[in-house]
């Protein structure tokens with residue numbers, strides 16, 4: 743499939759059939775998420791990859807009982823950092839220095855930029871910024887799933903506070919922002935599968951100069 747065909751094929755799956763997604767496809771979706779760009783490269787989020795059915799059964803009631811929570815093969819939870827600390831910036835700069843075979847001193851400009859941009863902001867401001875970065879990764883994951891013919895449902899329909907409590911995210915310095923259920927469509931029982939996509943017209947969506 744060409745990428746455009748994949749994007750036409752994909753839809754927000756409402757009913758999945760419980761079939762498992764092969765590990766290599768999951769790995770390619772996770773790699774796409776990992777390769778997503780983020781502002782200043784910080785990747786201020788963590789993605790929880792949940793296959794445990796018992797845990798997904800506990801998540802379902804805090805996600806309006808959506809069936810994809812348990813009928814999917816893998817449930818990804820995108821959780822943004824609840825605060826950004828000097829330690830996190832130091833860790834990022836050390837990793838960049840290691841990967842690029844340089845020193846942290848040589849990356850002082852990067853470190854100063856991150857510190858200047860983020861450390862004077864409130865935790866809430868930084869969390870909102872981190873959540874926006876997590877959404878870019880969600881988009882990459884969605885697109886990659888379509889390209890490897892895995893069905894997906896992006897999800898905001900859950901109670902973040904309750905999910906955070908259930909997954910003990912506060913202790914990890916995280917707050918949930920979105921989820922991505924990955925699996926295969928149950929075409930016979932999914933009301934959305936054959937409906938045309940609703941999209942604004944290009945002339946409404948784009949302004950050309």
Ligand SMILES: Cc1cc2nc3c(=O)[nH]c(=O)nc-3n(C[C@H](O)[C@H](O)[C@H](O)COP(=O)(O)O)c2cc1C
Nearest residue numbers: 752753754755756808895896897898899900920939
């Ligand atoms: C961030 C985000 C959150 C969404 N939350 C839910 C959700 O909780 N449950 C659901 O069934 N669909 C959810 N959707 C699916 C959208 O309703 C759907 O993507 C949109 O109507 C466009 O349709 P399509 O994805 O089938 O092309 C969400 C989509 C996005 C991007």
